[in-house]
Amino acid sequence: MQDRLQALKEEALLKIQQASDLKELQDIKVSYLGKRGPITEVLKGMGKLSPEERPVVGAYANEIRDAITSALESKISELEQAVIEEKLKKESIDVTLPGRPVRKGNAHPLTAVIEEIEDLFLTMGFTVAEGPEVETDYYNFEALNLPKGHPARDMQDSFFITEDILLRTQTSPVQARTMEKHHGRGPVKIVSPGKVYRRDDDDATHSHQFMQIEGLVVDENVRLSDLKGVLETFAKKMFGEERKIRLRPSFFPFTEPSVEMDISCFKCGGKGCSICKHTGWIEILGAGMVHPNVLEMAGFDSKKYTGFAFGMGPERIAMLKYGIDDIRHFYTNDLRFLKQFKKA
Amino acid sequence: MLVSYNWLKDYVNLDLSAAELADKITKSGIEVEIVESLNKGITGVVVGHVLECVQHPNADKLRVCKVDLGEEAPVQIVCGAPNVAAGQKVPVAKVGAVLPGNFKIKKAKLRGEASNGMICSLTELGVEGKLVPKEYSSGIFVMPSDAEIGSDALSYLNLDDYVLELGLTPNRADCLNMLGVAYEVAAILNEELRLPEVQVQTSGEKASDYVSVTVDAKEDNPYYGAMIIKNITIAPSPLWMQNRLVAAGIRPINNVVDITNYVLLEYGQPLHAFDYDRLGSKEILVRRAKAGEEMVTLDDAKRKLGANHLVITNGKEPVAVAGVMGGATSEVQDDTTTVLLEAAYFEGIRVRSASKDLGLRSEASSRYEKGIDRNRVYDAAYRAASLMAQYAGGEVAQGIVEAGERLVPEGKAEVTQTRINTLLGTEIEGEQISDILKRLRFEFDVHGENYIVTVPSRRPDITIDADLVEEVGRIYGYDRIPTTYLLTEGRPGGLSPYQAARRKVMRYMEGTGLYQAVTYALTTPEKSNAFTFSQEQENVHSIKVSHPMSEERSTLRSTLVPQLLEVLKHNHHRSIDDVGIFEISSVFFAHEQSLSVLPEEKTYLSGALTGLWSIHPWQGEKKKIDFFVVKGILEGLFEELGLHSRISFESESLPGMHPGRTAVVKLDSIVVGFIGQIHPGTQKEWDLNESYVFELDLDQLLGASVEPTVYQTLPRFPSITRDIAVVVDQNLPAGDLNTVIHEAGGELLKESSLFDLYEGERMEEGKKSLAFSLKYYDPERTLTDEEVTKAHENILRSLEERFGASLRK
Structure with a gap:
């Protein structure tokens, strides 16, 4: 009897192994393990066995049943896996096809530059001050030590609306307004960005509308050497740690002494190239110690308080930084231009 | 001011090159913009003596000259200048010489006559034509008769000179002459100054x-x-x-x-x-x-x-x-x-x-x-x-x-050593200060640490102590001023809430796929107020500058939309037709005909969109920009600002806009902007494709007070969602239905969202079907079916009563 069982087992296992689909396996399961299957048949004849033999054969029969069941299961899972794999193979895609575009705009390069400068000074304890773009002659000129008839007014031919109201030619009126609000008490520590307007014909290097960002610090004992410190920090953070700065005496009506700041050329490192016109230096901003007249007009005691101011042009900085050759690009807003400043 | 380096030597000893001098002048306060060498690459030009000058046998306009160049024998040179004559001393470029533009002089034969060199005009030597004296403008230059034959002609003609171009600031008119420059250079170099001696018989x-x-x-x-x-x-x-x-x-x-x-x-x-x-x-x-x-x-x-x-x-x-x-x-x-x-x-x-x-x-x-x-x-x-x-x-x-009056009294200015050093952050000694004032040739008296300076009349720019501080500082050298850090106490800086919110708006707009534009504030009178959305805007006067450079830039704008349309047009003309841009800028409103006070300035946020919105080319997906794309952007913005529950859109007819596809945006009951499609007529005028715009008064939006965020407990009980589909008149705004749904739904109705709109064949003429998904919830307990049914029926009844709505079957 055991031999018969052994033979059945071998026969079943062989069939399982040769089966090629799930249907066949189901048939095998029914034919070998079903109620009318050969194993059941064999077991039905157990009654003829001796009581000693019965448990041995019974156990053997169960063992064979388990072996066939387990073989069936493993073959089924093997076949199922093959089906899944076949299906997945059919689902495969070309991963090199382009992805779904995500719409993402970006800031205008001038905004990017202004925000970068603002952030730099915010970390140094400055606040951002803003003011009107249409100004009075007083704040735009007179409060900044540019009385009517002053030759320096020529430097900035202005868009007047009435005799006394004009489009501001600089962001400096914000300085005058801010100082006035402090009622003669320091410290004042601001940067003021914004649009300004001058009667220039638009060309590659001139624009009748452009941006400025200025800074102002007024307190007791503010020194030119402090201005140097602030500007050096700014230059290094904005243009790289290895930048050197140079102050040259200059002239602005609202500062005395006045300086212009050059940085060592970030393109050639100071050796001389086309960017720095072979001088090794690039002019970046104008600055100086606030003129006593400006302090006094804004209500500060110029014996007690001193201060410094600086101003620069975001267009110039953006043009230098990104190598832009025509200032008009900033205001034409060609999408091919705007898109280039995603990581700015 | 153009300064001749050779001429300057009359007044000051210059033991340095023109380039070195320029660098020192620049560092001390006057920017030398260009150092120009007058020798434009010339070599081999000497003084020649024309010994003989005869007509060329084969050419009417040429002469054949024998010229003594101080060498063993005179050379023959063919010359075309009408003014050449025997006896003249002339500049001659010898064979092997180089003239400006790297022009090399070689032996030549001109119409059969040998020519060994060239007699030169001033322009051939690099002098600008407009500076050549009239008598030599169409011929060779004739030198003084005492010029030494064979010697270098360049020094006779001062072509070995350098010219420094000074970029003078308005305060330094004193350097608009050689003596002024000489005073400046003598001070910088610490050299003697020689003034011209004038004796008149x-x-x-x-x-x-x-x-x-x-x-x-x-x-x-x-x-x-x-x-x-x-x-x-x-x-x-x-x-x-x-x-x-x-x-x-x-x-x-x-x-x-x-x-x-x-x-x-x-x-x-x-x-x-x-x-x-x-x-x-x-x-x-x-x-x-x-x-x-x-x-x-x-x-x-x-x-x-x-x-x-x-x-x-x-x-x-x-x-x-x-x-x-x-x-x-x-x-x-x-x-x-x-x-x-x-x-x-x-x-x-x-x-x-x-x-x-x-x-x-x-x-x-x-x-x-x-x-x-x-x-x-x-x-x-x-x-x-x-x-x-x-x-x-x-x-x-x-x-x-x-x-x-020929003479005016000279001015006085005073400064103290302390003032100098506190303003500059230096420790300059009294002796150094005196030395610098002497170098500048300022007369002064010292009283203790006080310097009383008599300001020479050539320097009217010096009137106050700060001017003297600058004089001392610049001669001392700005590169010697130390670098220090502000003593002001470290009070924190930061953006104002408005400024921070404005940045947030920019980042949001960029995130929706729009690019930021910056455009001109000056425009034509017509464009300056071409788009308006409130009565108040229409009652203002245009602001014109008194001397515009062109009509195109004559008037301050009170809307940003026209300039943004210009940007769409610019791009359209370059075949860039999928564009979305926004701008945040000032607009200007005058409340009087002629300004006596500053005009009102507001900050607007505006945008313009055209073409495709979402594109997935190889999957064949293209979604055009429409009203609802733009509205969605604004709704997202209002959510970002915490204002969405107070905002409504109301259909409105506005100038230049499509009458059926335009809405004003209201914050509570105030109109704060508009959104819509550009009128097809306007679109054609501007030469655009179908375009959508919006304009919002950003100051109003950012000025609105917003409730702080309060955390809402997460739901502990299940909510029940039921749909409702009703048939209503086609022109009934969905927003009105939604308002009534919320009123009628009571406390239990927490959300409603429109999920279907049907207008078409299977609908009665003039009707449409709208379907909403309604979500009911009570934070305290599980809702019963009956309660929800009651609320739901109440909503349906209200819709029937208010709008004659019927349940869609």
Whole structure:
């Protein structure tokens, strides 16, 4: 009897192994393990066995049943896996096809530059001050030590609306307004960005509308050497740690002494190239110690308080930084231009 | 100001190169913009002596010359210049020489005659054509007869010089002349200063016997001086003087005119030479011109004058526009023998109005405009007279006939050592300060640590202590000032809530796929207010600048939309048709016809979109921008700002906009902007594709007070969602339905969202179906079916009552 069982087992296992689909396996399961299957048949004849033999054969029969069941299961899972794999193979895609575009705009390069400068000074304890773009002659000129008839007014031919109201030619009126609000008490520590307007014909290097960002610090004992410190920090953070700065005496009506700041050329490192016109230096901003007249007009005691101011042009900085050759690009807003400043 | 390096050596020892000098001047405060070498690459040009000059046998326009170059034998040179002649000393480029533009001179044969070199014109040597004296403008240059044969011609012609171009700021008009530059350079280099020595041999005659001077406009002309120089012979000025004028950009004319120009350059004092005999009287009267008065100026142009202009007259008629240009009738000519030399101080404002009105700017007028040193008028007059005696054979009559005050007192300024060091952050010793003031040639007294400085009249820019601080600082050297860090206590900086919110809006807009644009605030009157969304905007006046540069940039805008449409147009013309942009900028509103106070300025956030919104090309997906794309962007913004529950969109007809696809945006009950499609007519006018725009008053949005965020407990009980689909009139806004749904749904209704809109064949004419998904929830317990049914039925009933809605079957 055991031999018969052994033979059945071998026969079943062989069939399982040769089966090629799930249907066949189901048939095998029914034919070998079903109620009318050969194993059941064999077991039905157990009654003829001796009581000693019965448990041995019974156990053997169960063992064979388990072996066939387990073989069936493993073959089924093997076949199922093959089906899944076949299906997945059919689902495969070309991963090199382009992805779904995500719409993402970006800031205008001038905004990017202004925000970068603002952030730099915010970390140094400055606040951002803003003011009107249409100004009075007083704040735009007179409060900044540019009385009517002053030759320096020529430097900035202005868009007047009435005799006394004009489009501001600089962001400096914000300085005058801010100082006035402090009622003669320091410290004042601001940067003021914004649009300004001058009667220039638009060309590659001139624009009748452009941006400025200025800074102002007024307190007791503010020194030119402090201005140097602030500007050096700014230059290094904005243009790289290895930048050197140079102050040259200059002239602005609202500062005395006045300086212009050059940085060592970030393109050639100071050796001389086309960017720095072979001088090794690039002019970046104008600055100086606030003129006593400006302090006094804004209500500060110029014996007690001193201060410094600086101003620069975001267009110039953006043009230098990104190598832009025509200032008009900033205001034409060609999408091919705007898109280039995603990581700015 | 163009400064000749060689000329400057007359006054200061220069033991450094022109480039080194330029660097030092720049570092001390005057920017040297260009250092130009006058030698444009020339080698091998010498002085030649034309021994013989005969007609070329085969060419009408050529001569064959024998020229002595100081070598063993003279060379033969073929020359085409009409003015070449035997006996002349001329600049010759020898065989092997190089001329500007890397032009190499080689042996040649011209029409059969050998030519071993080239006799040169000044332009061939690199001199600008407009600076070449007229007599040599179409030929070779003829050198003085004492020029040494065979020697380097470049030094004779000053072509070994360098010219420093100074970029002068308005405060440094003192350096608009060589002496001023010499003072500056002597201070920078700490060198001696040599001023010109002026000695005038006068004749027995008195100038006052020849002319009288009256000034009828003392404010415009505080000082007028006239000298008389007789027996002048008009001739070319000496070559060295011509060379210096050329280096400074002035064309040599003749000895008298050149001398006035030379002294102008040297002293900064404009001078004018009248032909005394052609003056028409023995009188000089300075007065304002009469309205409509006319005169012919040196350039042979008839000039119409006005009461705003100052003129020099002969008592009757104008003979010069003061400080600007002389008259044609009294011009110095080849036969002039007696010169009346004018040396005057005219006020800058008066000179400016004439030079501006007549469109005449000259070396003289620009110096008057920027301010000259009044105390130098006299010295300059004598310098010119002495040069005329020396180089034009003149005899100088005694004295200056004058009117007004010649000298003005010099100013004083004080500064303390402490002030200098606290303002600069330095520790400069008292001795150093004294040394620097001496180098600047300022006279001063020291009282303790107080310096009382007498400011020379050449430096009117120095009036207060800070000016002296700058003088000391710049000569001391800004590179020696230490770097320190602000002592102001470390109070934190930061953006204001408004500024922070504005940045947030920008980042949001960029995140939706829009690019930020920046456009011009000035536009045409029509465009300046082409789009409006509130009554208030329509009741304002346009703001025009008084002297616009063009109509296109004449008026301040009160809407950003037109400029954004310009951007769409610009891109459209370049075949860029999928564009989404936004701008945040100021707009301007005047509440009065003529501004007496500043106009109102607001910050607007505006956008313009056209073309495709989402594109996935190889999957064939293309979604065009429509009203709802733009509305979705704004809804997201309002959510970002915490305002979404207070915002509503209401259909509205606005100028330039599609009447059925435009809405105003309301915050509570205030209109804060609009959104919509550009009217097809406007679209065509602007040459655009279908475009959508929005404009929002950002100040109003960011100014609205917003409730702080409060955490809502997460739901602990299940919610129940039921849909409702109703048929209503086609023109009923979905927003109205939604409002009623919320009113009728009561406390339990937490959310409603529109998920279907059907208008079409299976719908009765004039009707549409809208389906909402409604979510009911009670935070305290699980809802029963009955409660929800009751609320749901209540909603349906309300919709029926209010809008005649019926349940869609």
